[in-house]
Amino acid sequence: MLITAILKGIDTKRLSEMMLIAATDHFYLDGGHVFDFHSKAFEVLVWANVSQKERILTSLVPMMARPTRSEELHQWQAPLNLVEPIKQAVNELEQNAAQAQPIGGSTDAQLSDDTEEQLLQQLLSDTPEQTIALLRDLLIAGTAPAQLAKLVALAAAERIVRFHTQNDFGDWIAVLHTFTYAHAVHERLLQSDEPLLQRAIFHGAVSVYLDRFLNVPTAARPKPSGSAAPTNHQELLDLLDLRQQVGPAAQWVMDYIHGGGEPGALLNTLGHALLREDAEFHSFQMYEAAVAEYDRWQTAAGSFAEKAKETMLLACTRYLAAHAPTARELPHTAKIAWRLHKGERLFEGE
Structure with missing residues (x-):
């Protein structure tokens, strides 16, 4: 019934509210997934082609069937x-x-x-x-x-x-x-x-x-080291080429921020770090949410807002660093697929 209503042009905003009300009738359904996925689905509906709307909405049905309360x-x-x-x-x-x-x-x-x-x-x-x-x-x-x-x-x-x-x-x-x-x-x-x-x-x-x-124990929040602020973003990418660099990567970001580094350029570098890995869904979630929340704090002024933006950058960096490096097979697969799409020959006969 919901899908039919949307496809007939019923107000999507009100329908999203109805579905999300249902998702909050019980507490934190399926570890937050039900609310999170419904919210994202209705974001996507704004941009999706009409032919894709039914597919998007039907993907939500199993989540409402037997969620953990x-x-x-x-x-x-x-x-x-x-x-x-x-x-x-x-x-x-x-x-x-x-x-x-x-x-x-x-x-x-x-x-x-x-x-x-x-x-x-x-x-x-x-x-x-x-x-x-x-x-x-x-x-x-x-x-x-x-x-x-x-x-x-x-x-x-x-x-x-x-x-x-x-x-x-x-x-x-x-x-x-x-x-x-x-x-x-x-x-x-x-x-x-x-x-x-x-x-x-x-x-x-x-x-x-x-x-x-x-x-518990609490990881110490990095403090500006006082040394020269890093400017070469490749240094951060090099850190993420190594395992167990959560602390050093966060320290690099802290020194970068307090050294007057451009946050937009840093977010681009973190995005690059994400895309070069065999990143799973959660890593994309982390990046998207951190960037969006950072942008929301951009509209606020004062020391509290500045620290909030710093928190978003550190959280994103630490999570991505913890999940890097991977085998990085996906970029290679994508390059092969692109070459095939262009009609190139991958292997020449001897």
Whole structure:
């Protein structure tokens, strides 16, 4: 029915809200994949040819069929019950809205740098009940939901910056999933004032909390070394030719940023580093989300915004460095395919 409606030209924005409301009826479905994939699918619909829309939408059906509901998982219920505080906060928001008091996107209330820093530290704290209460109070006070979602995404990126390489390698995926989910929530709330989507802010915040063990021990955030700022981007690419260069790559980026390096050129280099690898889907997710969040912070001024942009660059660099180098077979395969497409002969007979 949904697919038929879209193909008949029904308002895509409202339909996306309906689907994402369904994706937030339960908590953090399938580790955030359901919301994230639906959000991306509706982004793609804006650009896709009509002939591709049915294909895009039908790809979402299996995800809604039997997803894992995080509120049923042990870590969301014990040793702290994180489900009930969220439900209570959402109920209070609904009651507040029913009384026609300011809520969510009804105002353009902006947070000060001090308040943003306070919320960021609270999101990274060991007191999730206080985090939920603070988010609820800020929403009731009229803070734009997208602004809160932006800070949840920043906290998730900070988890990646603090991720220690002593953790199991597979745990990079855990902090990645929280970040890409939080980014998807941020993007959706920038486009929608649907109150029910605000539930996803709480789900993302709790996922940030649950990732705290992956910051024990905490990887130290690099500091500017004070040496001459690097200018040759090949140095960074050379680092990513070697294994276990997460720390050195992050240090290179920190010195580059504080040495006045051009962020756009750095993002291009990181994009080049991504494309030369046999990168899997998650690495592309990481790059796309980090670049998008960096761009969102570009519109803000002040020291907090500068540090937020720095966080996005460091998170992206550390993740890509951890997953490099690979066998790099895909670029070779692509070159062969391109030569065949042009009709070239790959091998000449003797």
